[in-house]
Amino acid sequence: MSEDPYKVLGVARDAAQDDIRKAYRKLAKEAHPDLNPGDKKAEDRFKAISAAYDIVGDPDKRSRYDRGEIDASGTERAPQQDYYRQYADGAGGGRYQSSAGFEDFADLSDLFSDMFQRSGRPGGGGRSARMKGQDLRYNMAVDFLEAVNGAKKRVTMPDGRTLDLAIPPGTRGGQTLRLRGKGMPGAGGPDGDALVEIEVRPHPVFERDGNDIVVELPISIDEAVLGGKVEVPTVSGKVSVSVPKGASSGQTLRLRGKGVPAGKDRAAGDQRVKLKIVSPPAIDADLEAFMKSWREAHGYNPRAGMKD
Numbered sequence: 001m002s003e004d005p006y007k008v009l010g011v012a013r014d015a016a017q018d019d020i021r022k023a024y025r026k027l028a029k030e031a032h033p034d035l036n037p038g039d040k041k042a043e044d045r046f047k048a049i050s051a052a053y054d055i056v057g058d059p060d061k062r063s064r065y066d067r068g069e070i071d072a073s074g075t076e077r078a079p080q081q082d083y084y085r086q087y088a089d090g091a092g093g094g095r096y097q098s099s100a101g102f103e104d105f106a107d108l109s110d111l112f113s114d115m116f117q118r119s120g121r122p123g124g125g126g127r128s129a130r131m132k133g134q135d136l137r138y139n140m141a142v143d144f145l146e147a148v149n150g151a152k153k154r155v156t157m158p159d160g161r162t163l164d165l166a167i168p169p170g171t172r173g174g175q176t177l178r179l180r181g182k183g184m185p186g187a188g189g190p191d192g193d194a195l196v197e198i199e200v201r202p203h204p205v206f207e208r209d210g211n212d213i214v215v216e217l218p219i220s221i222d223e224a225v226l227g228g229k230v231e232v233p234t235v236s237g238k239v240s241v242s243v244p245k246g247a248s249s250g251q252t253l254r255l256r257g258k259g260v261p262a263g264k265d266r267a268a269g270d271q272r273v274k275l276k277i278v279s280p281p282a283i284d285a286d287l288e289a290f291m292k293s294w295r296e297a298h299g300y301n302p303r304a305g306m307k308d
Helices: 005-009 017-031 040-056 059-066 083-088 105-116 144-149 221-226 285-298
Strands: 136-142 151-156 162-167 176-179 194-200 206-209 212-219 228-234 237-243 252-255 271-277
Touching (some): 144 206, 162 194, 221 228, 221 271
Antiparallel strands (some): 176 194, 206 212
């Protein structure tokens, strides 16, 4: 049985969504497999953290979990029936919404018949209006890399139907994808559409700035002083980059074309690699003695240019 997602993320049940997001990013970054190669415990912890955020990081799933409609793994606690009626009046958690103001889809045919069927002449045949079916709205959470690189996803609709959805490369959070004719049946007219609003889960390593990808890269003291080749994760896989001699924290390297892939209306973005010098986990006697002697002979004040 999955653990309570609030406990996994270490947040209160009434925590704000922004606080949940910050907690997820901190924990996921600590346990990310790329930063803990070969560590099975870290990998399992990362999976648990991601699963927990998938529930409480999505406001709709969080509400359903808090109401007891789904468990910590996202599984329904009880079978859902009369789907369209539930989701139309809000009983289904608000994931699906009608584009019109009707509360009961089951009565649409009678309603349209009463409103629009008219006799052409006494004793003659009638004619009826052609009405498009309602649109259905759906919120889907996708992983950061799925949104950046594109992916194929399957959407389960409230009546149990499954729809295949193509996530275009470069998709942004809040963007709505339209599946034409996949909504409610029309009354003599075309079927409605399915409108899928995309939510992009944050990534523990990557951030998006426009079409650029931003990464903070930890480097050691010797790598900063001596320079050298280091591996850097990108949205399309790891690459090797050269850290210049005498690198400083905050210095940024740019990887051309390694950001969000090119699309019809945009050029490929870049990846910006922000360097961060990290001291060794323990300062041994050799390093301490060396630094003392070096400071005596070559000491400098990096804050000399700062003004009061």
